[in-house]
Amino acid sequence: MKILLIGEYSNLHNSLKQGLVNNGHNVVLLSNGDGFKNYETDILIKSSFFENKFLRIIAKIVDRLTGISLNEIELFIRTLFKIKSLKKFDVVQLINERAFKTSPWMEKILLKNLVKNNKKIFLLACGVDNVSITYANEKKFRYSILNPYFENSFQKKEYKQTLKYLSPSYSGLSKYVKKIVSGIISSDLDYHIPYKGTKKYLGMIPNPVNIDKLKKSDSSKRDKIYILHAINSKNKIKKGNKFFEKSLSIIEKKYFDRIKVIRTIDNPYSLHIKKVECCDILLDQVYAYDQGYNALEAMALGKVVFTGAEVEWAEYYNIKEDMVAINALPDINKIVDKLSWLIENPIHLENISKNARKFIEDHHNYKSIALKYIANWEK
Numbered sequence: 316m317k318i319l320l321i322g323e324y325s326n327l328h329n330s331l332k333q334g335l336v337n338n339g340h341n342v343v344l345l346s347n348g349d350g351f352k353n354y355e356t357d358i359l360i361k362s363s364f365f366e367n368k369f370l371r372i373i374a375k376i377v378d379r380l381t382g383i384s385l386n387e388i389e390l391f392i393r394t395l396f397k398i399k400s401l402k403k404f405d406v407v408q409l410i411n412e413r414a415f416k417t418s419p420w421m422e423k424i425l426l427k428n429l430v431k432n433n434k435k436i437f438l439l440a441c442g443v444d445n446v447s448i449t450y451a452n453e454k455k456f457r458y459s460i461l462n463p464y465f466e467n468s469f470q471k472k473e474y475k476q477t478l479k480y481l482s483p484s485y486s487g488l489s490k491y492v493k494k495i496v497s498g499i500i501s502s503d504l505d506y507h508i509p510y511k512g513t514k515k516y517l518g519m520i521p522n523p524v525n526i527d528k529l530k531k532s533d534s535s536k537r538d539k540i541y542i543l544h545a546i547n548s549k550n551k552i553k554k555g556n557k558f559f560e561k562s563l564s565i566i567e568k569k570y571f572d573r574i575k576v577i578r579t580i581d582n583p584y585s586l587h588i589k590k591v592e593c594c595d596i597l598l599d600q601v602y603a604y605d606q607g608y609n610a611l612e613a614m615a616l617g618k619v620v621f622t623g624a625e626v627e628w629a630e631y632y633n634i635k636e637d638m639v640a641i642n643a644l645p646d647i648n649k650i651v652d653k654l655s656w657l658i659e660n661p662i663h664l665e666n667i668s669k670n671a672r673k674f675i676e677d678h679h680n681y682k683s684i685a686l687k688y689i690a691n692w693e694k
Contacts, residue, residue, distance in 0.1 A: 318405065322414035323344070335685045345357065348361065349584075362387075405435065460603075503605035506519075591616055596619045599613070599622035604627050614675050619663075623642070638670050639670045
């Protein structure tokens with residue numbers, strides 16, 4: 316098959332591409348490299364004109380005064396020129412209903428070109444979108460990335476880019492995308508749960524992880540336990556980083572001679588993954604039911620990850636608590652208790668490390684996951 320993947324979140328489409336190519340398919344990936352993470356892509360489309368400091372200030376002023384994003388206009392023009400040459404693909408998959416990172420009306424124009432020139436279009440339910448944010452806003456989750464906003468309305472400015480998906484223009488884009496696609500696939504339970512019952516929803520296919528590239532790393536010979544807190548500054552509130560930071564301040568005092576804490580901010584992927592390889596414990600996020608891609612890659616490397624591992628996830632995969640990952644809750648005391656348990660009983664680190672790697676091999680192998688996508692696309 317000739318396949319076009321559009322957009323990238325945390326190496327998901329890259330890993331899927333690798334699995335598809337391994338199974339004999341011709342795949343092209345178009346993306347912006349997922350911003351500062353700078354993932355590999357076949358066709359790189361990103362806003363560059365406004366990277367100039369002076370022009371960036373002008374763009375921000377125009378956006379603030381008029382609501383018009385000059386960055387999005389540049390992205391739209393660059394994408395439109397490129398997308399007109401992308402024709403006769405058997406399958407096109409969008410990473411998100413706003414895959415091109417432009418405004419809703421621009422997205423529709425770009426999508427119309429895709430529909431006109433290619434066979435089947437599929438949507439991946441991944442990242443912030445109208446369906447998942449509506450579900451969270453209606454408080455149907457026990458907790459969600461909107462919790463900080465619910466708890467403090469002064470956070471509204473921080474949530475501007477998230478809450479806009481509830482607006483009429485983004486709701487209209489969501490409806491349009493659902494109309495033109497042949498099917499919708501979710502990447503994990505945080506999207507599967509809101510999408511259940513949606514028309515054209517084909518179900519969940521777990522995230523693909525390249526287990527051939529990511530080998531289990533051994534850090535057992537060190538005299539200290541290394542804890543990594545890797546921060547994405549744009550999403551730090553939605554990831555619940557404050558709970559990790561406050562927990563770490565307690566743990567560092569309590570176990571100053573037994574641990575080493577490493578903090579990073581906005582590292583590109585090539586540097587980030589090296590930091591993950593060198594740690595024992597990764598602190599990922601607290602407002603999730605399932606693991607995101609960052610957590611899965613760390614688990615493939617045999618790391619103990621504090622992330623989404625809720626009851627729904629444990630039941631879905633038939634896994635006991637604390638056997639594969641640590642369910643990180645928005646509760647400082649519980650995070651401190653779990654970290655203390657691991658530090659005082661390092662044998663658990665070793666056991667969870669082995670289990671985490673095996674879990675990824677069994678449920679997230681990029682080659683077998685690619686076959687599941689093919690089966691759904693061919694229905």
